[in-house]
Amino acid sequence: MAATLTPAAELSPAGKKPGFEVRLANFTGPFDLLLGLISKHQLDITEVALATVTDEFIKYIKGLQQLGEDWALDEASEFLVIAATLLDLKAARLLPAGEVEDDEDIALLEARDLLFARLLQYKAFKQVAGLLGSTLELEARRYPRQVALEEHFAALLPELVWKHTPEQFAALAETALKPREAAPAEVGLAHLHGSPVSVKEQAEIIGLRLRLGKALTFRALIADAESTLVVVARFLALLEMYRDKAVGFDQLQPLGELSVHWTADSADWTTANLSEEYEEQP
Amino acid sequence: MTDTAPDTADTAGPDLDALPGGPRAALEAVLMVIDEPATATELAAGLNLTVDAVEDLLDELQREYNGYTGNAPDAETAPRGFELRNIAGGWRIYSRAEFADIVGKFVLEGQTARLTQAALETLAVIAYRQPVSRARVSAIRGVNVDSVVRTLTQRGLIEDSGHDPESGAILYRTTSYFLERMGIGSVAELPQLSPHLPGLEGIAEYYDAGRM
Amino acid sequence: MTDTAPDTADTAGPDLDALPGGPRAALEAVLMVIDEPATATELAAGLNLTVDAVEDLLDELQREYNGYTGNAPDAETAPRGFELRNIAGGWRIYSRAEFADIVGKFVLEGQTARLTQAALETLAVIAYRQPVSRARVSAIRGVNVDSVVRTLTQRGLIEDSGHDPESGAILYRTTSYFLERMGIGSVAELPQLSPHLPGLEGIAEYYDAGRM
Numbered sequence: 001m002a003a004t005l006t007p008a009a010e011l012s013p014a015g016k017k018p019g020f021e022v023r024l025a026n027f028t029g030p031f032d033l034l035l036g037l038i039s040k041h042q043l044d045i046t047e048v049a050l051a052t053v054t055d056e057f058i059k060y061i062k063g064l065q066q067l068g069e070d071w072a073l074d075e076a077s078e079f080l081v082i083a084a085t086l087l088d089l090k091a092a093r094l095l096p097a098g099e100v101e102d103d104e105d106i107a108l109l110e111a112r113d114l115l116f117a118r119l120l121q122y123k124a125f126k127q128v129a130g131l132l133g134s135t136l137e138l139e140a141r142r143y144p145r146q147v148a149l150e151e152h153f154a155a156l157l158p159e160l161v162w163k164h165t166p167e168q169f170a171a172l173a174e175t176a177l178k179p180r181e182a183a184p185a186e187v188g189l190a191h192l193h194g195s196p197v198s199v200k201e202q203a204e205i206i207g208l209r210l211r212l213g214k215a216l217t218f219r220a221l222i223a224d225a226e227s228t229l230v231v232v233a234r235f236l237a238l239l240e241m242y243r244d245k246a247v248g249f250d251q252l253q254p255l256g257e258l259s260v261h262w263t264a265d266s267a268d269w270t271t272a273n274l275s276e277e278y279e280e281q282p
Numbered sequence: 283m284t285d286t287a288p289d290t291a292d293t294a295g296p297d298l299d300a301l302p303g304g305p306r307a308a309l310e311a312v313l314m315v316i317d318e319p320a321t322a323t324e325l326a327a328g329l330n331l332t333v334d335a336v337e338d339l340l341d342e343l344q345r346e347y348n349g350y351t352g353n354a355p356d357a358e359t360a361p362r363g364f365e366l367r368n369i370a371g372g373w374r375i376y377s378r379a380e381f382a383d384i385v386g387k388f389v390l391e392g393q394t395a396r397l398t399q400a401a402l403e404t405l406a407v408i409a410y411r412q413p414v415s416r417a418r419v420s421a422i423r424g425v426n427v428d429s430v431v432r433t434l435t436q437r438g439l440i441e442d443s444g445h446d447p448e449s450g451a452i453l454y455r456t457t458s459y460f461l462e463r464m465g466i467g468s469v470a471e472l473p474q475l476s477p478h479l480p481g482l483e484g485i486a487e488y489y490d491a492g493r494m
Numbered sequence: 495m496t497d498t499a500p501d502t503a504d505t506a507g508p509d510l511d512a513l514p515g516g517p518r519a520a521l522e523a524v525l526m527v528i529d530e531p532a533t534a535t536e537l538a539a540g541l542n543l544t545v546d547a548v549e550d551l552l553d554e555l556q557r558e559y560n561g562y563t564g565n566a567p568d569a570e571t572a573p574r575g576f577e578l579r580n581i582a583g584g585w586r587i588y589s590r591a592e593f594a595d596i597v598g599k600f601v602l603e604g605q606t607a608r609l610t611q612a613a614l615e616t617l618a619v620i621a622y623r624q625p626v627s628r629a630r631v632s633a634i635r636g637v638n639v640d641s642v643v644r645t646l647t648q649r650g651l652i653e654d655s656g657h658d659p660e661s662g663a664i665l666y667r668t669t670s671y672f673l674e675r676m677g678i679g680s681v682a683e684l685p686q687l688s689p690h691l692p693g694l695e696g697i698a699e700y701y702d703a704g705r706m
Binding site: 154 | 527529586588597598601602605606609615616618619621623634635644647650651675676678683684685686687688
């Protein structure tokens, strides 16, 4: 669990975009990178020696992060999801080999299967893309006959019906030249599994506990969280509440226990104050 | 055999058989002026011949340009510099691939720059999963594909094919220009994807089922 | 006799004799796809043959298309549906004149007197941003405009105005026929567009960002 927290926490604070630039390095995506690493170590995809590949994958991402370019959240999150899954799997392998015991083990196996399935699917498309590329190249060696219509035939064409005034024509040009509204960028959420967790709901829960007056540690606030997603949601909720000055933080030393308390002047704070970005639920 | 008689025999115009070279040459003459693939049906309508007759003539011309002549098997075995191909549902004349280097010196336009790896991968996913949304393509590739999709659209290789009834996302499909560039008649002729997914027949469905 | 030896024998490329159909087929391949007539000298340079050799081949092809073959005088006497013509010094393949009625009927089939919306918008972009390449127009319109540009050229509304010095791409501009149809004296008389629209420089930023 600890392993997944690292990348997730990196991503979440204030929704800031991590600075990745991956295309620089000849890889067109996380699967491409992973495949590259696997083939470099001559490993069978389904029996990946995860430790080696995971370390390199993470190292690679860190290297990219240091390059500092802005990068689409969507792409960065794909890398993080895969890095997190790899880390999980690596952690599992470090444990003594044993039977599948609880739900967490099963979830881990499912995550692994899903990752392998996606990796294999990507590999298939990559190979087929290579075939398309060579076919397109081969076919480009054939030039179609595509000559202008001989003049005596062109002369047979019916006289053009033209009804546009210069003003109408200019209006047409305005429309045609106006930069098109770029189709809204779609942020893929497909890699997110599990039921949606509402930041608002979690803020409500935290609020109820803190209003009792006693300061609580972050650890205590997330003690009953049933999934990482809830932890993340509560963390986001706290950030929001801190921004609204509804809560205060105390931390005695770096990496020490984080303590959260309700502030005196926030009696009238409600979750309605939460910023809108968390209100839309998928 | 659907030996349909032309429905407008009266508007027939010149008697093809009376012209030098007959129907075969008439068909060739038409092939000289088309600037996109023409179907046998379109050619038949224009020539006032039956579709069957035109298809026979097209086959004959194709073989002849490739160097096989029924009439004079020995005399004319050298292939011509051009070929007749049936692509994207239509027939069209192309220069023979062997002469690409020479022809390329004379024809500058039309040969577009090569696609990048990212563009090819995106094109492949769209070709095999069409109609498909950008989100779906990006899920398979693991990266955002918005700008690559824009480039492929500009190149005329893919097009908008309406909206997904559920999510409202724009769906993309390949165009007939894509088929032309690939030299195939339909997407069904693309190489099979399954051999590249060894032992994973079930997984694709499992994987697809849970997604958008 | 200008028996000029090719000046670049070392850049010869493929050995024509080794290719199927030899130099004759190579010449045919070029003639079949060129849009503008080419002179024997240009053809000789591109094929790396002497002008004499090319002239001999051109004669041979012309006779052959007309139905006379040196090799098999009886087997193949039917003329082809196309002919090789020398117009003002340049050679090109045309559909055979005898079939003009049939070809004309075919060409007219499905032609409308109206421009499609896509054609009108493309024309508007060219009119306001001329001289402009097809790639640029495609970038602005977001779709491939090759066939629309061909239609507009065929309709005499736009024309080739030379090559882009950098990319070598053909640039297009509107014609005097266009001005005539618009009822204006020059392009400068077109109504001003809103100053906020991206000019050509702006377009590069707006639209090329996503290109590979």
